[in-house]
Amino acid sequence: MSAVRERLPEGRYGRSADERADRKLRIVGAVLGVLFLGLMGWFGWHYVVDNRISAEMIKFDVVSDSEVQVHLEVRKDEGVKGVCTLRSRAEDGAEVARKDVRIDDPATRMDSVFSLRTTARATSAELIGCTAP
Numbered sequence: 494m495s496a497v498r499e500r501l502p503e504g505r506y507g508r509s510a511d512e513r514a515d516r517k518l519r520i521v522g523a524v525l526g527v528l529f530l531g532l533m534g535w536f537g538w539h540y541v542v543d544n545r546i547s548a549e550m551i552k553f554d555v556v557s558d559s560e561v562q563v564h565l566e567v568r569k570d571e572g573v574k575g576v577c578t579l580r581s582r583a584e585d586g587a588e589v590a591r592k593d594v595r596i597d598d599p600a601t602r603m604d605s606v607f608s609l610r611t612t613a614r615a616t617s618a619e620l621i622g623c624t625a626p
Contacts, residue, residue, distance in 0.1 A: 546575040546625040553618035561609045563618045571601050578621040581609050589613045
């Protein structure tokens with residue numbers, strides 16, 4: 494009986510095309526992975542360092558069919574002024590109020606209650622976001 498070889502002898506004919514393709518794919522994957530991590534790091538750094546004003550909605554209260562009060566806690570760098578956008582929605586999801594509120598207080602932290610006039614009875618309120626010019 495004779496043994497049948499299924500593979501070529503090691504090192505006799507050089508690398509196969511599959512091995513070269515695998516090596517290229519690994520290099521391309523590594524380069525793309527490093528670029529992706531660098532991009533994510535840049536976005537994270539930009540978000541943390543350049544975000545000079547942030548706010549959190551503590552609570553909201555539907556006062557009447559035409560008014561909602563929103564309690565915001567704002568944190569910012571000293572002396573920074575900004576604008577926060579608030580929105581209120583009805584039960585069917587339609588927007589019934591939107592308001593840009595100015596943040597002019599020079600303090601680094603402030604709590605404020607803002608009133609939104611609505612076009613119909615609101616069931617929710619939300620903070621869209623804050624920007625500092």
